[in-house]
Amino acid sequence: MKTVLLAPLDPVHDNAIKLIKRKLTEAGYEAVSMPPGTSPEEVIQKALEIKPSVILVSRTLGYKVAEILSQLVDLADAAGIRDYTRIGVGGMAITKEAGAELGFDGCFVGELKMNELIDFIEDRVTSGEILRSGESVRKKPDITAPYSYKFYDPVIEGYLNQIVEQVLSWVQNKTTKGIERAKIRSEILECENEFIEGNVSSTTRDELLKRYIADCDPEIQAFYQSKQLPTGVRWLEKTEIDRMANLFDTPHAEFVGLQHTNSKPLFFSQYGTGCPIMDIYHIKVAEAWGIDGVFHFDPSWNAQKEGLLQGCLTHEHDGTIITLENLKLIRHYMEPYTLWNVRGHRGLNTPETQILGHAAGADLFKINIPYGSTGGGTDPKRLMVDGIYSLMLAAQFGIPYDIPGNDELSGVPPYKTFAGLLIMMALGLKLGARPIPKPLLCYSPYMTIHGKMDDNMIEMNLAKLAVWRDIVDTPIWPGEPVGFMTHTPDRVQSALQTSLHATLASTMGVDAVTIASSDEAYSKGPISVQARVDTLRAVKDQLRFQGSVKASLTTTAETLKEEIHEKITETLAVVAQRGDLTASIYEGLLGSQEDGLYPGRVGSGTVIE
Amino acid sequence: MTKAIDHIVDAIDIETFLFCKSEDEAKQLAESLCIELGLPHGDIVFLEFKAWGARVRLRSYIHHPGDHYRWMESAGEA
Numbered sequence: 001m002k003t004v005l006l007a008p009l010d011p012v013h014d015n016a017i018k019l020i021k022r023k024l025t026e027a028g029y030e031a032v033s034m035p036p037g038t039s040p041e042e043v044i045q046k047a048l049e050i051k052p053s054v055i056l057v058s059r060t061l062g063y064k065v066a067e068i069l070s071q072l073v074d075l076a077d078a079a080g081i082r083d084y085t086r087i088g089v090g091g092m093a094i095t096k097e098a099g100a101e102l103g104f105d106g107c108f109v110g111e112l113k114m115n116e117l118i119d120f121i122e123d124r125v126t127s128g129e130i131l132r133s134g135e136s137v138r139k140k141p142d143i144t145a146p147y148s149y150k151f152y153d154p155v156i157e158g159y160l161n162q163i164v165e166q167v168l169s170w171v172q173n174k175t176t177k178g179i180e181r182a183k184i185r186s187e188i189l190e191c192e193n194e195f196i197e198g199n200v201s202s203t204t205r206d207e208l209l210k211r212y213i214a215d216c217d218p219e220i221q222a223f224y225q226s227k228q229l230p231t232g233v234r235w236l237e238k239t240e241i242d243r244m245a246n247l248f249d250t251p252h253a254e255f256v257g258l259q260h261t262n263s264k265p266l267f268f269s270q271y272g273t274g275c276p277i278m279d280i281y282h283i284k285v286a287e288a289w290g291i292d293g294v295f296h297f298d299p300s301w302n303a304q305k306e307g308l309l310q311g312c313l314t315h316e317h318d319g320t321i322i323t324l325e326n327l328k329l330i331r332h333y334m335e336p337y338t339l340w341n342v343r344g345h346r347g348l349n350t351p352e353t354q355i356l357g358h359a360a361g362a363d364l365f366k367i368n369i370p371y372g373s374t375g376g377g378t379d380p381k382r383l384m385v386d387g388i389y390s391l392m393l394a395a396q397f398g399i400p401y402d403i404p405g406n407d408e409l410s411g412v413p414p415y416k417t418f419a420g421l422l423i424m425m426a427l428g429l430k431l432g433a434r435p436i437p438k439p440l441l442c443y444s445p446y447m448t449i450h451g452k453m454d455d456n457m458i459e460m461n462l463a464k465l466a467v468w469r470d471i472v473d474t475p476i477w478p479g480e481p482v483g484f485m486t487h488t489p490d491r492v493q494s495a496l497q498t499s500l501h502a503t504l505a506s507t508m509g510v511d512a513v514t515i516a517s518s519d520e521a522y523s524k525g526p527i528s529v530q531a532r533v534d535t536l537r538a539v540k541d542q543l544r545f546q547g548s549v550k551a552s553l554t555t556t557a558e559t560l561k562e563e564i565h566e567k568i569t570e571t572l573a574v575v576a577q578r579g580d581l582t583a584s585i586y587e588g589l590l591g592s593q594e595d596g597l598y599p600g601r602v603g604s605g606t607v608i609e
Numbered sequence: 610m611t612k613a614i615d616h617i618v619d620a621i622d623i624e625t626f627l628f629c630k631s632e633d634e635a636k637q638l639a640e641s642l643c644i645e646l647g648l649p650h651g652d653i654v655f656l657e658f659k660a661w662g663a664r665v666r667l668r669s670y671i672h673h674p675g676d677h678y679r680w681m682e683s684a685g686e687a
Contacts, residue, residue, distance in 0.1 A: 096632075252660040281661065285626070288659035491624070529626040533657075533664045 004121060005052040006033040007043045009068050013060035016091065016112060020056065023114050029121065040072035047081050054121045058091035065093045066102065073103045088120055138257070138337040140363065141266065143475050143511050144400045144434040149425075150473045153565075159572035160426035167427060167581045171388045175608050177215040177306050178386045182351035182393075184212045185308075189324075189359050216307025223309050230301075233321065236312040240277060241329065248284055248333045255335065258290040258540040261548045265505060266339065266512040267539065270481070272297025273526045275314040276326045280333045285529050289536040293339030293512070295366070296330070296357075298322045303347020303378070304602050308356070318526070322353055327360035339363045341402065347378060348603050350386040354393040364436075365394050365401040367428075369581075370420035370590045374407055377600035380585040381607050388427065395432035402436040404480045411596030413446045414439070414464055415567035420590045422572065423581065425474065436511070438477045439464045441501045442484035446595070452560065457486070458504060462553055463560035465508045470565060478505040481516035491518040495534040499542035506543060507551035515539060615679035617671040621648065628662045635663035643667055 006021055008014035014036040024031040032050060034043065047055055057072060059065050069089060076082050089099050090108035099107025106120040151157035188208045213224045222228040229235075258267050269286055271279045271294050283294050299319030302308070312325045320326060322342075331340060342357030343366035350372075354365055369387035373380035394401045403424045405417040418439065425435040441461045447453050453460050461478075468476050482501035487494040495518045505513045518538075519531035553561065575584045584590060591597035614621075623646070629635045635658045643651020648669035655666040672678050 248661070255659070281628075284661045285659075288661060529662070530624055530664055533626065537657075537664075 001028065001030050002053040002121060003030045003032060003050055005043070005047055005050065005055045006031055007038045007046075007055065007057045008034070008036045009038060009040065009043070009057050009059050009072065010091070011037045013058070013091070016058055017056075019112070020114075020117065024117075024121075027114070027118060040068060040075050043072060044075045044079050044081065047076070047085060048079060051081075052085055055085055055087045056117070057087070057089050059089070059093045060091045066098065069098075069102050069104070077103075086120070086123065088117075138254075138335075140337045140339060142400070143266065143339075143364075143436055143477070147475050148473045149429055149435075151471065152473070153471045153569075156422065156471055156569055156572060159569070159576040160422060162576040163423055163572070163581055164426050164430045166576075166579055167384070167388065167423075168430065170580065170582065171385055173609065174385045176348075176382060176385050176603075176606055177608075178348050178382075178603075179351050179389045181212055181215050181307060181349070182355050182389070184208055184215070185352050185355050188212065189355070212307070217305045220305055220307030220309065229313075230309075230315075232317060233309075233313050233315045236276065236314050236329075241312060244277060244280060244329075244333065248280065252288075255288050256290060257292060258536065258543055260540075260543045260546075262506070264512070265477075265502075265510050266292035267502070267536075268293040268295060268339070268341070268512060268514045269517065269532065269535075270295040270297050270514070272299075272319045274299070274317050274320055276312060276320055276329050277314070278526075279320050279330055282527070282529055282532060283330070283334060283338070286532050286536065287335050287338055289533050290540055291338070291536065293341065293363070294334070295341045295343060295514070296320065296322070296327070297343065298347075298353075300376070303349065306348050306606075308349050308352055322349070322356065324356045324359055327356055327362075331361045341366055347372075348382070348386075348606075350378075350383065351389045351393060354390050354397070354399075358393070358397045358399060362399060365390070365399055366404060367391060367394065367401045368403045368405070368420065368424055369427075370423065370585055371404060371407040371417075373585055373600045374591060374597045375410060375600060376602075378602045379604040379606070380582050380599050382603035383600070384582045384585075385607050388431075391428045391431045391433050394428065394434075400434040400436055401428060402438050402477055402479075404438045405440045406480055406484075407591050407597060408440045408444060408446065409442065409484060410591065411445045411449070412591035413567070413595065414444060415564050416571050416590050416595070418464075418467070418564065418568050419571035419575065422471070422568065423575070425472070436475045436477050437468065438479040438514075439468065440480060440484060441465075441478040441482040441505055441513075443486045445485065448485075457501075458551075459554055459557040460560055461501070461504055462508065462551055462557045463564060465505065465510065466553055466557070467561045467564045467568070470561070471568070475511040476508075477512040477514070478510055479514035481514045481520065483516060483520075487516060487518075487521040489519075489522045491531065491534050494518040494520055495538035498535045499538035502539045503542040503546045504551065506546060507549060509550065611679070614671060615682075618678075618680060619672050619674075620668050620670045622654065623648075623667040624665075625667075626662055626664050629658070632656070632658040632663065635665065639663075639665050639667055643669060 006017045008017045017033055021031040021033045086105040088106035089104045096107050191205050213221050269291055271282050273279050297319050302322055310323045313321045340362050341364035342362040367390050369383050373383040403421045405421050408417040421437040428435040447460050483497040486497040498515050502513050502515055515535050517527045517531035518534035519527040575589050578584045586599050627638050639653050652668045654668045657664045
């Protein structure tokens with residue numbers, strides 16, 4: 001058993017010493033501590049007496065710090081104890097530079113990390129220092145694995161079964177250009193592999209591409225036929241791509257997640273600066289500061305044109321262009337454990353996006369037909385056909401899909417949004433896929449208008465999470481991002497609201513949380529890297545503050561939960577009775593014009609019967 | 610006409626993120642940035658380096674307590 005001598009070279013502050021003593025004792029060391037106000041002479045005298053393997057001294061006050069610490073080192077040298085003892089220093093008054101200059105063997109600044117202390121005692125390279133690429137000890141979790149998807153509410157389950165049968169019957173014998181392109185793209189990808197192995201000719205590949213181009217909009221056709229790039233889009237240069245390897249294909253310290261005592265929730269953020277290189281940098285920074293997963297956001301025009309581009313492309317607008325090459329480039333630089341979601345539920349390329357996402361290594365998809373076919377989104381009939389095909393792809397690839405409930409932001413009551421999420425869950429389950437509903441944790445416009453959040457922002461959000469536990473055994477992932485409608489451009493306020501909402505979700509035992517940056521409410525330019533770090537730091541500290549404390553529902557929250565549950569049931573009953581989910585969306589049964597929602601128009605009249 | 614910098618009550622902070630390969634490099638860059646921006650006596654309030662870069666908060670005091678505050682002079686002129 002190694003002996004460690006702990007000494008506070010400080011008149012009053014010895015809390016860290018006491019804490020370290022307890023943790024070292026628990027770890028099997030003999031930890032001997034001295035009282036506050038110990039002098040350097042007394043430390044050396046004690047060291048000569050007990051011959052410790054390591055001496056750890058601390059100093060909190062800045063007054064005379066260099067003088068006292070250098071005196072300790074000089075005395076240790078003179079006494080000859082450094083032949084068998086190593087000396088480390090830590091505390092608020094210490095900097096790494098000062099520790100090294102004064103001749104200490106180890107210097108510990110900032111947050112106490114016991115693994116670093118123990119590595120120092122054992123005289124080994126710090127386990128948290130360097131990891132070779134691919135050696136990460138963090139594993140990529142399956143969010144859906146612990147859940148059975150058993151419905152606890154048989155009435156709701158019954159309505160959902162009716163709706164699912166109606167939808168699957170309705171989509172039979174319907175297809176779209178989006179689905180046909182997805183099928184061709186799938187063949188092209190297979191063909192590429194066969195071509196590399198010499199099993200198919202370039203003619204076959206060219207024929208497939210011709211068929212693909214024939215189903216595209218003119219602007220996409222011009223790209224393939226005459227190499228004409230859309231306005232504002234440029235190729236990434238080879239030198240730019242090559243330099244990425246020098247920057248990020250290097251060993252680095254193991255990154256630690258945001259979680260404190262619990263392994264969940266996992267934390268996600270979105271990227272989509274418009275440029276894959278900037279995206280990669282943002283992702284790497286988010287990973288370094290603790291993120292567990294990221295979303296790919298594409299530009300809105302990507303969703304509004306038939307057909308996708310190819311190659312490594314960049315532009316100076318929101319959203320990063322979806323191409324297989326862009327996706328693969330971004331994925332290449334992610335940590336092995338980082339979960340990656342490629343969304344595709346809003347556009348005319350929904351099925352093909354899933355094909356490309358799968359080919360590039362996506363871990364999650366994002367599909368919500370009712371939400372994606374409203375507002376500025378896709379025509380409901382078109383997205384119903386494309387969305388069901390995409391759910392089949394999710395099942396085929398074994399990739400879980402999340403279902404964002406962001407239509408609530410338009411003013412839709414949460415119960416209608418939740419009814420939509422439940423329908424999407426039931427459809428996916430029927431087709432063999434694994435859903436993850438995403439109730440929105442926000443300053444809900446509908447609930448605000450109706451005075452349900454006048455007093456606080458906690459009870460309504462707790463009710464919106466708790467209601468799921470009464471309906472079905474499912475993972476829950478509040479999004480998207482949490483704290484929507486509460487953020488302002490002030491970075492402190494914005495980071496605070498994100499962290500409050502994130503930890504509120506955490507107290508409810510949710511599985512994942514999507515967080516914003518502190519630039520969430522800034523609309524004049526892209527999100528900055530420092531804004532990402534702001535919220536990651538805020539959430540980490542809030543989780544530390546919260547620990548494993550769990551929330552319980554107040555009477556008001558219980559009442560709100562029951563109201564939401566009842567109205568979800570009523571909404572599903574109306575949709576089931578209508579007998580046609582597509583018509584229900586057109587007619588506003590899951591969100592009406594009065595609520596602030598209207599059917600999407602992109603791709604209207606494009607379903608092929 | 611008074612300069613905008615004279616209206617800074619005490620300090621100006623710069624919040625940014627620097628691409629760098631070590632904490633030492635981050636500190637050097639942060640100090641250089643203050644000089645390049647013409648900020649007198651720049652100080653690093655906060656710096657956290659991880660792998661690909663550093664989150665930093667730089668500060669320069671324009672008016673220290675006990676100075677003759679230029680923002681007060683301009684108020685007097687009005």
